[in-house]
Amino acid sequence: xxxxxxxxxxxxxxxxxxxxxxxxxxxxxxxxxxxxxxxxxxxxxxxxxxxxxxxxxxxxxxxxxxxxxxxxxxxxxxxxxxxxxxxxxxxxxxxxxxxxxxxxxxxxxxxxxxxxxxxxxxxxxxxxxxxxxxxxxxxxxxxxxxxxxxxxxxxxxxxxxxxxxxxxxxxxxxxxxxxxxxxxxxxxxxxxxxxxxxxxxxxxxxxxxxxxxxxxxxxxxxxxxxxxxxxxxxxxxxxxxxxxxxxxxxxxxxxxxxxxxxxxxxxxxxxxxxxxxxxxxxxxxxxxxxxxxxxxxxxxxxxxxxxxxxxxxxxxxxxxxxxxxxxxxxxxxxxxxxxxxxxxxxxxxxxxxxxxxxxxxxxxxxxxxxxxxxxxxxxxxxx
Numbered sequence: 082x083x084x085x086x087x088x089x090x091x092x093x094x095x096x097x098x099x100x101x102x103x104x105x106x107x108x109x110x111x112x113x114x115x116x117x118x119x120x121x122x123x124x125x126x127x128x129x130x131x132x133x134x135x136x137x138x139x140x141x142x143x144x145x146x147x148x149x150x151x152x153x154x155x156x157x158x159x160x161x162x163x164x165x166x167x168x169x170x171x172x173x174x175x176x177x178x179x180x181x182x183x184x185x186x187x188x189x190x191x192x193x194x195x196x197x198x199x200x201x202x203x204x205x206x207x208x209x210x211x212x213x214x215x216x217x218x219x220x221x222x223x224x225x226x227x228x229x230x231x232x233x234x235x236x237x238x239x240x241x242x243x244x245x246x247x248x249x250x251x252x253x254x255x256x257x258x259x260x261x262x263x264x265x266x267x268x269x270x271x272x273x274x275x276x277x278x279x280x281x282x283x284x285x286x287x288x289x290x291x292x293x294x295x296x297x298x299x300x301x302x303x304x305x306x307x308x309x310x311x312x313x314x315x316x317x318x319x320x321x322x323x324x325x326x327x328x329x330x331x332x333x334x335x336x337x338x339x340x341x342x343x344x345x346x347x348x349x350x351x352x353x354x355x356x357x358x359x360x361x362x363x364x365x366x367x368x369x370x371x372x373x374x375x376x377x378x379x380x381x382x383x384x385x386x387x388x389x390x391x392x393x394x395x396x397x398x399x400x401x402x403x404x405x406x407x408x409x410x411x412x413x414x415x416x417x418x419x420x421x422x423x424x425x426x427x428x429x430x431x432x433x434x435x436x437x438x439x440x441x442x443x444x445x446x447x448x449x450x451x452x453x454x455x456x457x458x459x460x461x462x463x464x
């Protein structure tokens with residue numbers, strides 16, 4: 082995930098009353114209510130404030146300074162690179178490639194929402210796809226376009242949790258959706274390395290990419306084992322405070338494990354989502370005239386880059402992404418300044434695409450009632 086769950090969410094959940102079942106109610110709706118009631122009964126109910134965590138500007142400044150430090154070290158180690166080299170001359174064709182990169186990224190957001198929706202459904206959380214898309218876009222806007230100390234996943238947990246009446250379940254859904262990326266990204270990277278001409282024999286860059294892929298898969302296996310084992314996170318089911326969130330993740334792992342067909346759908350949506358991210362990087366390379374950055378090269382080296390840049394050390398991965406591109410694409414013959422320019426271009430495209438979530442974040446959220454209709458409006462301002 083982009084960041085850890087906020088302390089504001091560690092108190093528990095709120096819940097909406099379950100409607101009385103009558104003979105005129107939709108059977109599917111009754112089943113959904115039953116699933117939600119069972120989940121709430123297993124996890125427990127503790128009211129928490131429905132507000133976002135306060136933005137810690139000191140942490141934001143530190144992350145920005147770390148990004149600047151990484152870039153400064155990069156320029157220091159590459160004395161032949163100047164700031165002027167990072168500003169390419171864009172032709173009309175280049176602008177077209179950039180617009181394609183943004184469009185592809187927006188479609189990728191829809192596939193990410195589909196993955197999130199499938200995980201949520203497996204956990205008994207049923208919200209309209211359009212509703213989840215609004216939450217996800219608001220979260221991406223926070224992650225990519227705003228200088229905040231908390232990530233966009235916090236927005237998703239808070240808003241989905243307010244809709245369904247349980248923040249712990251929402252935390253589990255978002256966590257498991259993110260963890261599927263730890264499986265998909267290494268898979269795409271290996272496919273790109275194997276199928277891309279000469280990528281498997283680049284030496285150190287290929288070895289580092291494979292090492293990141295292997296470590297990620299091992300870490301994923303350990304996390305899923307601990308989360309799904311009765312003596313791991315299973316011991317926290319029904320506890321209060323922050324432990325109930327890990328207990329909810331355990332219930333989520335168990336729920337998904339009992340629905341193998343749903344796992345295939347989640348992984349497929351995740352593959353398509355991350356593949357489109359790689360297509361967006363490739364389109365950025367085409368816009369800059371970096372024809373060495375093929376689609377297979379983007380598949381091989383952007384996933385490990387995405388893994389390491391998600392550590393909350395820098396602002397938006399700035400500096401880390403550019404250094405990784407110098408390492409990986411430099412081995413393909415891309416000049417250092419061009420690799421840095423590609424990293425900045427990818428960051429620009431990500432920010433531009435995430436602006437689509439600005440209206441969803443600024444306007445606020447409308448909580449869904451038990452009948453599936455808007456109940457009230459709450460402004461999305463930090464508490």
